[in-house]
Amino acid sequence: MARRSFILGTGSYLPERVLTNVDLAKMVETSDAWIQERTGIRQRHIAADGQLTSDIATAAASRALEAAGLTPADIDLIILATTTPDRTFPASATAVQAKLGITRGAAFDVQAVCSGFLFALATADSMLKQGLFTRALVIGAETFTRIIDWSDRGTCVLFGDGGGAVVIEVREGEFAPDEGIITHHIRTDGSKSDLLYVDGGVSSTGTIGHVRMEGNRVFKHAVANISAAIEAVLDETGLTSADIDWFVPHQANKRILDGVAKKLNIPEDKVVITVDQHANTSAASIPLALDHAVRTGRAKAGDLILSEAMGGGFSWGASLFRL
Ligand code: ACO
Numbered sequence: 001m002a003r004r005s006f007i008l009g010t011g012s013y014l015p016e017r018v019l020t021n022v023d024l025a026k027m028v029e030t031s032d033a034w035i036q037e038r039t040g041i042r043q044r045h046i047a048a049d050g051q052l053t054s055d056i057a058t059a060a061a062s063r064a065l066e067a068a069g070l071t072p073a074d075i076d077l078i079i080l081a082t083t084t085p086d087r088t089f090p091a092s093a094t095a096v097q098a099k100l101g102i103t104r105g106a107a108f109d110v111q112a113v114c115s116g117f118l119f120a121l122a123t124a125d126s127m128l129k130q131g132l133f134t135r136a137l138v139i140g141a142e143t144f145t146r147i148i149d150w151s152d153r154g155t156c157v158l159f160g161d162g163g164g165a166v167v168i169e170v171r172e173g174e175f176a177p178d179e180g181i182i183t184h185h186i187r188t189d190g191s192k193s194d195l196l197y198v199d200g201g202v203s204s205t206g207t208i209g210h211v212r213m214e215g216n217r218v219f220k221h222a223v224a225n226i227s228a229a230i231e232a233v234l235d236e237t238g239l240t241s242a243d244i245d246w247f248v249p250h251q252a253n254k255r256i257l258d259g260v261a262k263k264l265n266i267p268e269d270k271v272v273i274t275v276d277q278h279a280n281t282s283a284a285s286i287p288l289a290l291d292h293a294v295r296t297g298r299a300k301a302g303d304l305i306l307s308e309a310m311g312g313g314f315s316w317g318a319s320l321f322r323l
Helices: 021-025 034-037 053-068 094-100 111-128 191-197 216-235 255-263 282-295
Strands: 002-013 017-020 041-048 076-083 106-110 135-142 162-173 180-188 194-198 212-213 246-248 303-312 316-323
Touching: 002 053, 002 111, 002 180, 002 282, 017 021, 021 034, 034 255, 053 076, 053 094, 053 135, 053 162, 053 282, 076 094, 076 111, 076 246, 094 106, 094 135, 106 111, 111 135, 111 162, 111 180, 111 282, 111 303, 111 316, 135 282, 162 282, 180 216, 191 194, 191 216, 216 255, 216 303, 216 316, 246 282, 282 303
Parallel strands: 076 106, 076 135, 246 303
Antiparallel strands: 002 162, 017 041, 135 162, 180 316, 194 212, 303 316
């Protein structure tokens, strides 16, 4: 008897306040035209004063539970991918657990910056298949704009706040190789950390710090690393890009998405793009884009989804799953 994890529902949440490129052009020397041409971004959402990452995560998780037809009592594992936790400790996932009123199982955070959701999904999938838990909330949520240097035009135009979540459940039985959550490839290369990092931390400066990035150098690695991870998941399964119903990438920059899609022969109409509306919401961007695809009626039960991400670390990866 084999064990396989399945996605039961998706949900997402975006804070109300919207900051447009035109608003940003009043704050730093930039323009709507530059931002759109170089990134595809038009606007981003900004968390309200006092709104925490765990609030955003809880809202997204509640919607995913509702979509799955489940209640918090059905969940025994919460993994929250975030770079912007409420507090240094405890894990923000435990705040989500408390806000949802869950008193059993376990909750913890995963930190892999923009790749965090895929790392969390791979972790939850493995723990479920190992028989440690039954049903998990896998969440990506960020108040990323709180670690932005609003005077640095090279980074402040790129990011936004938000959250997304999926509910996954493990089942026992005989399964076709391409049912449910199929496979993941997750990778890191710590030698490149100086190209994308935050210049603060608990044990270094004792401050929170701000995002620093050599954007054009990160860009060059992104397409190559992402393409390699995608090729790895396809090679492992024997599936090809022609089998994919929807490509749901991390939403950092539309030029990166276009580059990867072109390299892998994925047609434009199969690519889910939300970066124009949300900007880069780091660990939240994949579940936000996935939920958008589901709720707009594009991605349906049975569709084969390919997802990828690349972020600080460097960290990167790809996942393949059927809805
Ligand atoms: N408005 C106007 N001009 C700008 C802006 C801005 N907001 N930002 C930079 N510029 C200028 C630069 O100063 C530079 O000017 P110069 O030629 O006079 O020196 C010029 O525009 C070109 O700068 P580049 O950095 O070479 O521009 P590029 O085309 O590479 O675009 C960008 C920059 C959008 C950051 C791009 O490199 C990118 O998206 N990189 C990848 C980001 C990414 O994927 N990160 C990983 C995920 S994030 C995470 O993990 C937290």
